[in-house]
Amino acid sequence: MLTAKDIIKEGHPTLRVVASDVSLPPSQEDSITLQKMMEYLQNSQNPDISQQYNLRPGVGLAAPQINVPKKMIAIHIRDESGTLHSYALFNPRIVSHSVEKSFLTSGEGCLSVDRDVPGLVPRYARVTVKATTLQGEEIKLRLKGLVAIVFQHEIDHLNGVMFYDHINQDNPFQPPEGAIPIE
Ligand SMILES: O=C(O)C[C@@H](Cc1ccccc1)[C@H](O)SCc1ccccc1
Ligand code: NI
Numbered sequence: 001m002l003t004a005k006d007i008i009k010e011g012h013p014t015l016r017v018v019a020s021d022v023s024l025p026p027s028q029e030d031s032i033t034l035q036k037m038m039e040y041l042q043n044s045q046n047p048d049i050s051q052q053y054n055l056r057p058g059v060g061l062a063a064p065q066i067n068v069p070k071k072m073i074a075i076h077i078r079d080e081s082g083t084l085h086s087y088a089l090f091n092p093r094i095v096s097h098s099v100e101k102s103f104l105t106s107g108e109g110c111l112s113v114d115r116d117v118p119g120l121v122p123r124y125a126r127v128t129v130k131a132t133t134l135q136g137e138e139i140k141l142r143l144k145g146l147v148a149i150v151f152q153h154e155i156d157h158l159n160g161v162m163f164y165d166h167i168n169q170d171n172p173f174q175p176p177e178g179a180i181p182i183e
Contacts, residue, residue, distance in 0.1 A: 001036065001039060001040070001043060001053070002036050002037065002039065002040040002066060003040075003053050003054075003055060004053075004054060004055060004056060006040075006066050006067075007061075007065050007066060007111050007112060008064075008065060008066070008067050008112060009112050009113070009114060010110075010112055010113050010114075010162065012067070012112075014064050014067050014068075014069055015064055015065070015112055015157070015160065015162065016160040017064065017069050017160050018158070018159055018160055019062075019063065019064050019069045019070050019071045019072075019157075019158040019159075019160075020069060020070050020071065021070075021071055021091050022070050022071055022072060022090045022091055024090060024091070024132055024136070025136055026090055026134075026136075030070065030072065030090070031134060033063065033066075033068055033070075033072065034063075034072045034074065034088045034089075034090070034134055035088065035134065037061045037063065037066065037072065037073075037074035037088065038074040038076060038086070038088040040055070040058070040061055040074070041058050041059065041060070041061055041074055041075075041076040042076055043055055044056065044057045044058045045057055045058075045059075045076065056111055058111050059075065059076060059077040059150050060073065060074065060075045060076075060077070060150045060151075060153060060154040061073065061074050061111065061154070062154045062155075062157030062158055063158075064157050064158065064160075065111060065112050065157060071090065071091045071092065071158045072088075072089070072090055073087075073088075073089050073092055073151075073154040073155065073157070073158065074087070074088045074089075075087045075089075075147070075150055075151060075154060077146065077147060077150055079145060079146055079147050080145060080146060085147045087131075087133070087141075088133065088134045089131035089132065089133060089134075089139075090131060090132040090133075090134075091131055091132055092129055092130070092131035092151070092154075092155055092158070093129065093130055093131070093155070094124075094127050094128070094129055094151075094152070094155060095128050095129065095130050095140075096127070096128045097124035097126065097127045097128070098124050098125045098126040098127075100124070100125040100126070100178065100179070100180065101122045101123060101124060101125055101176040101177075101178070101179035101180070102122075102123055102124070102125040102144075102145075102148070102149065102179055102180040102181070102182055103120045103121055103122055103123060103149075103175060103176065103179050103180075103181060103182065104120075104121065104146070104149055104182050105120075105181045105182065105183055106183075107119055107120060107121060108121045108149075108153060108163040109163075110153075110162065110163055112162075113162070113163075113164075117163070117164040117167070118172055118173075119164065119167035119168070119172030119173060120167065120168075120172065120173055120174070120175055120176070121149075121163050121164075121166045121167060122166055122168075122176040122179060123148065123149045123152045123153075123166075124148065124152065125144060125148070125179070125180050126142070126143065126144045126148060127142075127143050127144075127148050127151060127152060128140060128141065128142050128143075129141045129143060129151055129155075145182060146182055149182065
């Protein structure tokens with residue numbers, strides 16, 4: 001199982017590379033890696049397991065964060081209405097997005113960043129994502145709210161982008177014009 005020691009931290013060059021497309025159908029190695037990423041998220045949200053293995057809770061994980069520069073992400077989160085969004089995806093890409101922006105009022109964190117970075121992170125309020133699932137199915141997801149933010153955070157990792165790259169350095173707490181705050 002993946003544990004905290006498998007997650008690389010800021011300063012590691014792999015966090016700043018553009019990850020490679022995964023050739024499909026995926027190799028057994030890539031499938032197992034993606035399954036382990038999903039397992040990490042589920043374990044990190046289980047009070048007993050996360051305490052036993054000292055896992056930092058996560059709702060998303062991108063392969064570059066475990067030093068695998070490939071386009072693979074896992075997302076496991078309950079949204080505002082309690083709906084579980086659990087996805088293990090190859091080659092996710094944003095195919096369209098709203099002009100309207102949104103942001104988490106609490107700012108963002110990252111499993112690869114062991115420090116608080118204050119500031120608001122402007123994101124698209126709504127995104128349409130295409131990807132291939134572990135089962136080899138091509139899917140299209142229309143996302144909004146917290147789930148849309150998590151997807152954008154993870155897809156950023158596939159392009160070598162960290163959440164704090166988006167923070168307005170002159171005024172970190174300046175909400176983007178007309179953006180929707182998400183608690
Ligand atoms: O480092 C990562 O990629 C995982 C982040 C994802 C994230 C997405 C959106 C906003 C902040 C972080 C971790 O999940 S950070 C821990 C966490 C846990 C619950 C809710 C938000 C963040
Ligand atoms: Ni992150």
